[in-house]
Amino acid sequence: MQPFKGILYKLIAVICFIVMQSLIKAASDHVPPGETVFFRSFFALPVILAWLAWRHELSTGLRVKAPMSHVWRGLIGTTSMGCGFAGLAFLPLPEVTALGYAMPLLTVIFAGMFLHEQVGVYRLSAVGLGLIGVLVVLEPRVTALNGTLKAEEAIGAILVLVGAMSGALAQVHIRNMVRLEATSAIVFWFTMTSTVLSLATIPFGWVMPGGKEALWLIGAGLLGGVGQIFLTACYRFADASVVAPFDYASMIFALGIGYVVFAEVPSGQMLVGAAIIVAAGVFIILRERHLGLQRARAQAAKTP
Template identity: 70%
Template sequence: MAPLRGIILKLCAVMCFIVMFALIKLSADHVPPGESVFFRSFFALPVIVGWLAMKGDLSVGLKVKSPTAHVLRGCLGTVAMGTNFAAVALLPLPEVTALGYAMPLLVVVFAAMFLHERVGPYRFGAVALGLVGVLVVMEPNITIQSGNTIKSTQAFGVMLVLFGAVCGALAQIHIRNMVQVEQTSAIVFWFSMTSSVLALLTVPFGWVVPHGWEWVWLISSGLIGGIGQICLTSAYRFADASLVAPFDYASMIFAVLIGYFLFAEVPTIQTLVGALLVISAGVIIILRERHLGLQRGRARQAKTPLG
C-alpha cells in the first residue's frame, strides 16, 4: 500500500470530475444534457480502453457475466449523469456540488433498505445531520415567490440534482452486488459503453451541432472524465477506502474556485454552511465505517479454528 499515492490519485480524480462539470456547464446553454452525456461517455472510452490495455486487463474488461446487471447499472448511472448535467445549466457549480453530497448519505439509507445492512443510530444520526445540510442549501431555491421565474428555474435545478443523487445512490448499491461476480474493469468499461448507447436515444429530443469551442469542451469532458475514472479506480489500489474517501469533499474547494474564476459565481454563506454540515456528516460516517471495519478485523483474528 502507498497511502500518499492513493490520496494524490483521489484528489486528481476529484479535480478531473469538477473540471468535467465545468466543461459541460460551458456548453450547457446550447447543448442538451443527453448530447453532453454522449460526449462524456463516448470519448471516455479510448482512455479506458488504453488504460485496460496497458494493464493487460483488456480481455477481462470486455467479459460480462451478467449483461442485465450492466444494463441496469448503465440506466441508473446515465440518468444520474444526465440530471446533473442539466442542473449545472440552472445552478452555480458550488451548489450542484454541495447538493450532490446527498448521494453518499442516501447510500447508507438504501443499504439498510435493500441490502439489509445493519445501520445503527450513530450513522443514522449522521445521515440526519447531512440531510439538514442539504435542506440548508436547498432553502433559498425552494422558497419561490409568485411569478419569480428565476427562482422556479433554480428550484427545478435542485430537484434534478437530488433525483440524480437518488439514482447515483441506487447505482452504488447495485455495484456492491455486481462486484461479487463482475470485474471492476468490466464495470467501468461497460458503463461508458452503455451510457453512450442510451444517450443516443435522446437524439429525437433535439440534439444540436456544437459551435466552435463547444466541440473542444465536450470532447475534453469525455477525455478528462475517463482520466478521472482511472485515477479514482487506481486510488483504491494504493490506499484503504476509509483513508481516501474523505478527500471527495475537496471537490467543494475546486468547485468554489472554478465557479468563481470561470463563471463569476460567488457561493452564499448559506451554501457554505449547508455544505459544511453535509461534509461533517459524510466524514462521521466514514470514520464510523473505519471503526467498525477495525472491530470486525479484530474479531476475525480472535476467532479460534472452531469459532
C-alpha cells in the same frame, strides 16, 4: 499500501471530475444534457480501452458474468449523470457540488433497505444531520421565503437531487455487482451503455455544437476517462476510508472555478449547508471504517 500515493491519485481524480463538470456547464447553455452525456461517455471510451490494454486487462474488461446487472447499472447511472449535467445549466457549480454530496448519505439508507446492511444509530444520526444540510442548501431554490422563487432554479435543484438519488442506487447496485464482476468490466460496460443510452435522447433536440463547445465536450469526455482511471487506481494504494474524505476537496475546487470562470459568489447559507453535509459525510466514512465495511471495489467502479 501506499496511502500518500492513493490520496494523490484521488485528488487528481477529483480535479479531473470538477474540471469536467466545468466544461459541461460552459457548454450547457446550448447543448442538451443527453448530448453532453454522449460526449462524456463516448470520448472516455478510448482512454478506458487504452488503460485496460496497458494493464493487460482488456479481456477481463470485456467479459461479463451477469449481463442484466450491467444493463440496470447503465440505466440508473445514465439517469444520474444526465440529471446532474442538466442541473449544471440552472445552478452555480459549488451548489451542484454541495447537493451532490447527498449521494453518500442516501447510499447508507439504500444499503440498509436493499442490501440489509446494519445501519446503527450513529450513522442514521449522521445521515439525518447531512440531510438537514441538504435542506439548508436547497431552501432558497425551492421556497419563496426570501421573496423570490425562480422556477428554473427549483427545477435545477430537483434534477441534481434526482441525480444524487440515482447515483446512490447505482452505488448500492455496484456493491452487489462486485461480488461477480471485475471492476474493469463494470467501468467499461457502463461507459458503453451510457453512450448507447444517450443516443435515445436525439429526438429531444440535439444540436451541432460550435467549435469551442465541441472542444469543451470532447475535453470533458477525455477528462472523465482519465479521472475514472485515477479513481479506480487510488484504491489499489490506500483503503477506501483513507481516500474517501478527499471527495470533499471538490468543494474547494468548485468554489475557485465557480468564482473565477463563472463569476459565481456562494451565499453564506449555501456554505453553511455544505459544511453540515461534509461533516456528516466524514463522520459516516469514519464510522464505516470503525465497523470495517468494505467499500473499495464498489468505490473504484463508481462513475461520478
